[in-house]
Amino acid sequence: MVSTQYLAQYQTEQASRSRAPPRRSASREVDQVWIERWNGGGPYLAEWHALDNRIDSSSVCRNHRRGSIDYRECRKAAKVHFREQCRGWEKSWERDRQELSKRMEQRYCSAANGFSPMG
Numbered sequence: 001m002v003s004t005q006y007l008a009q010y011q012t013e014q015a016s017r018s019r020a021p022p023r024r025s026a027s028r029e030v031d032q033v034w035i036e037r038w039n040g041g042g043p044y045l046a047e048w049h050a051l052d053n054r055i056d057s058s059s060v061c062r063n064h065r066r067g068s069i070d071y072r073e074c075r076k077a078a079k080v081h082f083r084e085q086c087r088g089w090e091k092s093w094e095r096d097r098q099e100l101s102k103r104m105e106q107r108y109c110s111a112a113n114g115f116s117p118m119g
Contacts, residue, residue: 026052032063038076046078053103055082055111057119075117082111 029050034043047063049056061074085108093101
């Protein structure tokens with residue numbers, strides 16, 4: 001048995017939880033893209049996470065061993081890729097005003113401006 005005081009407190013807490021707004025779960029995506037080497041040559045398979053439509057800089061080229069030449073080269077190529085995608089999605093947004101175009105513009109332009117291959 002529980003005391004009436006404890007039961008009343010428990011019921012109050014449960015009622016306040018049910019009135020609380022639901023938590024919004026974060027949108028998480030994993031992207032894999034073949035990108036051209038920054039200095040020409042063959043492509044790299046680059047992988048990264050996007051969380052709430054922002055590319056997680058620490059996850060860029062996570063499919064390569066951190067510190068390897070392929071990892072460093074992939075990250076340089078990703079920087080170029082982000083800049084090119086930013087420009088392309090900006091033009092697409094200006095042309096079609098579609099929500100997808102705006103989302104992709106925001107994703108890639110934030111990465112183009114904030115991502116450092118050395119970071």
